[in-house]
Amino acid sequence: MSPRKVLVADDEAPARALLRELVAARPRLLLVGEAANGLEAVELAHAQGPELVFLDVQMPRLDGFEVLELLDRRIGVIFTTAYDQYALRAFEVNAVDYLLKPFTEARFEQALERAEDRLGALRPATAGALAAAARPVGSFAERLVIKDGARVEILPVGDLDYARAQGDYVELVSGKRSWLKEQTLQDLESALDPARFVRVHRSYIVQGSRILRIEPASKDSRVAVLTCGARIPVSETGLPRLQRWLEQGSR
Amino acid sequence: MHPLLSERRALVAYLAAWLALSYLPASMLASPGDGRFLLVLAAAAPSTLLFGVAALPVYYLCRAVPLWPTGAGHVLRVHAALGLAWAVAWWVLLLLAAHLLDWAVPGELAGEVEQRWGALLALGAVLYLAVVAFYTLVVSTQRARALERRAVAASLRAREAQLSLLKAQVHPHFLFNSLNAISALTVEDPRRARELCVLLADFLRGSLAVGERGMVSLDEELRLARAYLDIERIRLGDRLAVDIRVSPPAGEVRLPALLLQPLVENAITHGIATCAQGGTLSLEARITPSMLVVTVTNPFDPQAPPRRGRESGSGGMGLTNVSRRISTFYHGAILTTRREADRFTSTLVLPLEQGETPRGEARP
Numbered sequence: 001m002s003p004r005k006v007l008v009a010d011d012e013a014p015a016r017a018l019l020r021e022l023v024a025a026r027p028r029l030l031l032v033g034e035a036a037n038g039l040e041a042v043e044l045a046h047a048q049g050p051e052l053v054f055l056d057v058q059m060p061r062l063d064g065f066e067v068l069e070l071l072d073r074r075i076g077v078i079f080t081t082a083y084d085q086y087a088l089r090a091f092e093v094n095a096v097d098y099l100l101k102p103f104t105e106a107r108f109e110q111a112l113e114r115a116e117d118r119l120g121a122l123r124p125a126t127a128g129a130l131a132a133a134a135r136p137v138g139s140f141a142e143r144l145v146i147k148d149g150a151r152v153e154i155l156p157v158g159d160l161d162y163a164r165a166q167g168d169y170v171e172l173v174s175g176k177r178s179w180l181k182e183q184t185l186q187d188l189e190s191a192l193d194p195a196r197f198v199r200v201h202r203s204y205i206v207q208g209s210r211i212l213r214i215e216p217a218s219k220d221s222r223v224a225v226l227t228c229g230a231r232i233p234v235s236e237t238g239l240p241r242l243q244r245w246l247e248q249g250s251r
Numbered sequence: 252m253h254p255l256l257s258e259r260r261a262l263v264a265y266l267a268a269w270l271a272l273s274y275l276p277a278s279m280l281a282s283p284g285d286g287r288f289l290l291v292l293a294a295a296a297p298s299t300l301l302f303g304v305a306a307l308p309v310y311y312l313c314r315a316v317p318l319w320p321t322g323a324g325h326v327l328r329v330h331a332a333l334g335l336a337w338a339v340a341w342w343v344l345l346l347l348a349a350h351l352l353d354w355a356v357p358g359e360l361a362g363e364v365e366q367r368w369g370a371l372l373a374l375g376a377v378l379y380l381a382v383v384a385f386y387t388l389v390v391s392t393q394r395a396r397a398l399e400r401r402a403v404a405a406s407l408r409a410r411e412a413q414l415s416l417l418k419a420q421v422h423p424h425f426l427f428n429s430l431n432a433i434s435a436l437t438v439e440d441p442r443r444a445r446e447l448c449v450l451l452a453d454f455l456r457g458s459l460a461v462g463e464r465g466m467v468s469l470d471e472e473l474r475l476a477r478a479y480l481d482i483e484r485i486r487l488g489d490r491l492a493v494d495i496r497v498s499p500p501a502g503e504v505r506l507p508a509l510l511l512q513p514l515v516e517n518a519i520t521h522g523i524a525t526c527a528q529g530g531t532l533s534l535e536a537r538i539t540p541s542m543l544v545v546t547v548t549n550p551f552d553p554q555a556p557p558r559r560g561r562e563s564g565s566g567g568m569g570l571t572n573v574s575r576r577i578s579t580f581y582h583g584a585i586l587t588t589r590r591e592a593d594r595f596t597s598t599l600v601l602p603l604e605q606g607e608t609p610r611g612e613a614r615p
Contacts, residue, residue, distance in 0.1 A: 011524070012428065013488040018435030037527045038556065060527040063556035082427035086559070101431035135559070142557040154554060 003030040004119070007050035009041035009067065010080065011059045015101070019054050019080070022108050029112075038062025039152055042070050046150045050075060052115050054099075057081040062145060062152070068093055070147040076115045140193035144172065146179045153179060157196070161210050161228050163188055165203040175228055198245040200224055200238035208245050253310050254389045269303030270296055272378065276345060279370055280363045291360060294352040298344035302337065302375070306382045309333075313386035317394070330383050338375025342368060421458050422516070426451075432486050447485050454478040458509065469536055469543070470502040476515045480532070483519050490529025491519070501536040504543045506601060507580050513569030514547045514597050522549035522595055538603065545599045553593055570597065577601065 006029050008019045016034050023029045032048040035041035039061035045053060055077050057064035068077055079090045080099040090098040096118050097111040135141065144160070146153040155174060164171045165185040172179045189199055199205050210226045214234065217223045222239065223231045234242060255261045276299065277292040285291075312333075316326050342364070349360040364371065429451050436444035457475040473495065484491050511534075518532050530550035537544055570588065577584040581602055589596045 011490075011527075012432065012486045014432035014435035014439075014486060015428075017439050018431070021435075021438055039527070057559075058524075058556075060525050060552060060555060063559070065559065066556055082424040082431065089559075101427050102434040103431075 001028075003028050004052055005030050005032045005048065005050040007031075007033045007035065007041065007044055007048060007053045009035040009038070009044075009053060009059065009064075010056040011036050012056075015056065015080070022105065026112075036060075038064070038067045041067045042147065042152050043150060045071055045075065046147075051119055052076045052078065052096075054078050054080050055095075057083060057086050062154075065089070065093065066145045068095070070145055070152060076119050078111050078115060135191065141191040144181070144191075146172065146181050148179060155179070157192060158207075160197075160207055161226055162204060162206045162230060162232055173228075173230065195248070198238075198242055200242050201233050201235040202237075204232050204238075206232055208242075211242075214242070253307070254393075255307065255310075266300060266303060269300050272303075273299035275374060276371060279367060279374070280349075280360065287356075287358060287360075290352060290356060290358075294348040294360065295345060298341055298348050301344060302341045302378070305337065305340075306379065309379075309382050310386045310389070313383060314390045314393075317387065317390055330380075334376045334379035334383075335372075337379045338372045341375045342371050345371065421455065422520075425516075428486060429482055432482075436485075443485065447482065450478050450482050450485075454482060458512070460508075465508060466505045467508045468502060469497065469504050469506060469545075472506065472508065472511050473497065473502075473534075473536075475509070476511060476534070479512070479515060480519075487519075487524060487529060490526070491523055492529070492531040494531055494533045496533075496535045498537040501538045501543055504538065504601075504603065506543070507576060510573060510576060511545060511547075511599070513573050514545075514599065517569050517597070518547050518549035518595070522551040525552040525555035526550055527552070540603075542603050543601045545601075546596060547598075548594060548596045550593050551595050573599070 006023050008016055008023070008031065010016045010019070013036075016036070020031060020034065023031045029052075032050050033044035035044050037060040041053070041055065041059075042062065044050075045067075049072075051074075053067075053071065053075055055064045055067060057079060058081065059067075062070075064079060064081070071077065076096045077094075078097045078099060079086065079095050080101060080103075082101040084100055087098045087100070096115045099107060099111055141157055143157060144155045146155060155172060159174045161173050161175065163173065163185065166180065168182060168184075169180045170183050170185050170188050172181060185199075185203065185205060189197070189205055192205065196207060196209070197205050198208050206224060206226065210228065212225045212227055214222055214224050215231075217231075217233070222234045224234050224242070225231055255265050273292060273296040276295045277288065280295070281288045281291040312329075316329070346361060346364045349364045352358065353361050429447065433444050433447050433451070436447060454475065457478065477493075477495070480491070480493050484493070515532070515534070523530050523532060533546075533548045535546045535548075570586065574586050577586060577599070583602045585598075585600045587598045587600075589598075
């Protein structure tokens with residue numbers, strides 16, 4: 001049996017050293033990379049294809065939950081952090097285990113056993129569901145993270161003009177640029193602040209402040225014209241929602 | 252609050268007592284065995300009762316100018332004058348009632364009241380003084396109780412302040428991450444692990460003594476900050492550089508213990524720790540003729556991941572604590588913060604005179 005490929009991501013050198021030492025002591029594990037921030041973690045995971053990632057929560061660039069959102073769903077994730085308040089959320093996002101720093105070697109071993117049981121199994125949740133679970137209750141996403149091959153894009157929600165459902169993906173549009181993200185429009189809608197975004201159509205969410213005007217498109221359909229020039233269809237159920245949003249905005 | 256007016260039962264008992272007290276003037280005007288005694292009692296009762304009602308506001312006088320423990324001569328004179336007026340008014344009422352009785356049931360009661368004016372006035376004065384004594388007792392008891400309550404509340408507040416200060420100082424995640432670093436270093440670099448243990452102990456000792464230490468010199472405060480930064484440097488490695496500059500006389504200025512610590516911690520947790528490349532924390536302290544100026548500058552990543560959960564804004568909490576503390580210690584101290592593209596600066600300005608002779612911290 002070939003050894004399991006392991007990636008370690010933590011912004012503190014001593015914490016990485018500890019995991020390096022624990023991994024090196026086990027022939028069934030093979031350390032394939034050490035990342036000092038979230039972005040490096042995603043890039044290394046893309047390049048090295050680890051089966052198991054030890055992931056700190058608070059890191060520069062991308063935090064642990066954002067990294068998890070961008071990782072292949074087959075990779076097992078063990079969170080390592082000093083914050084116990086993340087524990088519940090970690091399990092909601094289908095992490096294999098959650099190591100509270102500092103931890104014993106026995107506890108580390110236990111996490112590995114759990115990982116063995118789960119390895120290879122697809123994490124059931126999609127990226128969007130992960131993002132939702134990782135957010136504190138009652139708060140909304142401030143930015144969206146998107147993986148485009150090896151590249152990671154960070155899109156502040158203020159830059160998002162609109163989003164369109166595309167099968168299992170959503171297309172996120174900002175000006176002339178657009179990205180595909182594996183997420184349902186439903187999940188994206190629940191992540192966005194309803195005071196700023198409005199679902200105008202089964203397949204569209206629009207940032208309300210980008211709407212220039214609403215025009216009739218045919219006898220009984222309308223389109224919203226955005227500042228970027230895009231014409232977004234407004235459905236029969238979307239229209240009253242849009243009107244409600246406009247009323248709230250003008251207040 | 253009036254002890255009698257606020258409770259119906261007490262008021263009823265009080266008025267009943269005054270009715271009973273009308274026995275005293277009645278017995279002075281007729282002997283209890285006399286057939287007219289009950290009539291005399293009936294004539295004395297309304298005026299005595301009225302006298303009792305009129306004595307109710309004396310409570311407010313006793314509360315406004317307490318006879319005891321301040322017991323000044325002018326207070327006594329006020330009560331003497333009022334008591335005399337009260338007694339005269341009562342006597343006049345009594346006389347009116349006697350005339351009324353004499354008219355209804357012919358007799359000599361009015362003459363009796365006129366004749367015994369001295370004894371009746373004295374009785375009135377004694378009754379008034381009894382009222383004053385009663386209210387003085389009530390007021391001083393109320394006062395003692397209120398003082399006690401206030402003392403308890405103050406000590407509770409002081410303890411709360413100390414606790415929240417402690418909690419703000421020693422962040423659990425800082426502690427746990429440091430312990431994790433020690434746990435990591437024990438194999439790789441045991442000497443470093445031991446060093447980190449000692450630094451952590453120094454830092455904790457300094458932080459936990461915050462309640463007892465009160466005022467410390469800037470140099471002492473910076474010693475603690477250095478212990479903290481040394482720990483952070485082991486954790487963050489070469490991502491953290493520190494540049495502390497203190498103009499020599501500034502080091503001797505005394506300030507409330509741990510006042511700077513939140514500024515330093517904020518610069519790390521919300522600043523340098525968010526930067527993948529790290530950066531330099533600069534701390535500069537200088538004095539002008541009238542004030543001490545401490546400036547802490549650090550880089551931060553404007554695109555850092557948003558903070559999740561409870562710890563979000565804990566840096567803000569730290570700075571709020573500093574603002575609150577300087578406002579209780581000083582007149583005219585200021586904490587300002589400035590956020591530029593990727594630099595954060597906090598500046599603390601403490602006035603020197605008050606700084607050297609502070610008003611003192613609330614003691615538990």
